Amino acid sequence: xxxxxxxVRSSFLVDAVYGESAREYGITHQQGQLLCVLMAQPYxxxxxxxxxxxxxxxxxxxxxxxxxxxxxxxxxxPDDGRAVxxxxxxxxxxxxxxxxxxxxxxxxxxxxxxxxxxxxxxxxLLARVVSENEVPAVFTDTGAGEPSDSA
Numbered sequence: 001x002x003x004x005x006x007x008v009r010s011s012f013l014v015d016a017v018y019g020e021s022a023r024e025y026g027i028t029h030q031q032g033q034l035l036c037v038l039m040a041q042p043y044x045x046x047x048x049x050x051x052x053x054x055x056x057x058x059x060x061x062x063x064x065x066x067x068x069x070x071x072x073x074x075x076x077x078p079d080d081g082r083a084v085x086x087x088x089x090x091x092x093x094x095x096x097x098x099x100x101x102x103x104x105x106x107x108x109x110x111x112x113x114x115x116x117x118x119x120x121x122x123x124x125l126l127a128r129v130v131s132e133n134e135v136p137a138v139f140t141d142t143g144a145g146e147p148s149d150s151a
Contacts (some may be wrong), residue, residue, distance in 0.1 A: 014107060021103040031066050035096035036139055042087035044077060051136040071095060
């Protein structure tokens, strides 16, 4: 399999796992992405639109639907009184943490066919691709879902 086919097929695999996890938590794929992004900090709408690659109207709808579920809230921006930032509610933070941890566990399990050396090599190669293409930190790297060194 070539690099392009490998990347495309891998993206389908990751997307399927992510979507399945989101459904089990009663959220949409995009709501899962929004919650994971907001785990790091609140963001303004422009920043969120860039990170999630959504048009303003699509992002507004996503935030509205997620806010109606009590998972996010709009707050005044500390930097600009005319703007708002989107932040997790307490319920949103709890759901985000659970969803994130379970999704990481499932994604890590995709590499069960690899040994530690290959897994480390894959992580390094992916890090280079992501870094070179300036991918936003949509999913942080906490090691969640990865077994400890003693496991």
